[in-house]
Amino acid sequence: MNKLELQKTANEVRKGIVAAVHGAKAGHPGGSLSAADIFTYLYFEEMNIDPKNPKKEDRDRFVLSKGHTAPGLYSVLANRGYFPVEDLPTLRHLGSYLQGHPCMQETPGVDMSSGSLGQGISAAVGMALAGKMDNKSYRVYTLLGDGELEEGQVWEASMFAGHRKLDNLVVIVDNNGLQIDGSIDDVCSPNPIDKKFEAFNFHVIKIDGNDFDQLDAAFKEARATKGMPTAIICKTLKGKGVSFMEGNVDWHGKAPNDEQFAVAMADLEKISEELGGAN
Secondary structure, eight states: OOHHHHHHHHHHHHHHHHHHHHHHTOSOHHHHHHTHHHHHHIIIIIOOOOTTSTTOTTOOEEEESSGGGHHHHHHHHHHHTSSOGGGGGGTTOTTOSSOSSOOTTTSTTOOSOOOSTTHHHHHHHHHHHHHHHTTOOOOEEEEEETGGGGSHHHHHHHHHHHHTTOTTEEEEEEEOSEETTEEHHHHHOOOOHHHHHHHTTOEEEEEETTOHHHHHHHHHHHHHOOSSOEEEEEEOOTTTTSTTTTTOGGGSSOOOOHHHHHHHHHHHHHHHHHTTSOO
């Protein structure tokens, strides 16, 4: 995909996020929207995957360590063809296969159940180690929130990954600066994030995570890096694309009402028009 196609796709992913959370009347739109460009680049450009064969043995693996942003993952999976986009508003409904956090038993394309913060990166490290031990070519990607970095388990996993030189692992941090209780700087600052990963023997790349040119360069650099895992620190805007959610911590974990939903979808439709129409 070229940059414009990726931008259009990411905007469709954002529409799916808003529709899912509105349909659920619950969920986490802010961090899903901030990571929509990351999700889009991974699933439409970077990863070796096949929606028609979600369990193919040599597929690249993805673990959503910040599992509460499941609406973002579900929306990109739907837009990539794993299941119908029309099912997104069933999020969190009784009997739906789209649970509030990713469930590998229920949802096509989900490689690891997640939600308890800090644990996803550990699972991803285990997958990467298994790939090395079995001489497999697949790569493993995991997305963490910056507030999640306050969990000690993140650094235990990182220590192990660096020690084992897991160059088939890419840790992505959605550094939008906000967590459920406010600014990460006020709650329990994990900064400097880059220096911490460097201390655990990671190759570190810092980018604007809402810029597809920078995402493209970063993932290419990660693929070329040998002998150590890579951490891509993505500076992003929480709630990106929806006027009243952007940079607003109140939208970490609540759903828009009908009136707000209409405004949000109008915002995203305007972006579609500016980009030259939807895909």
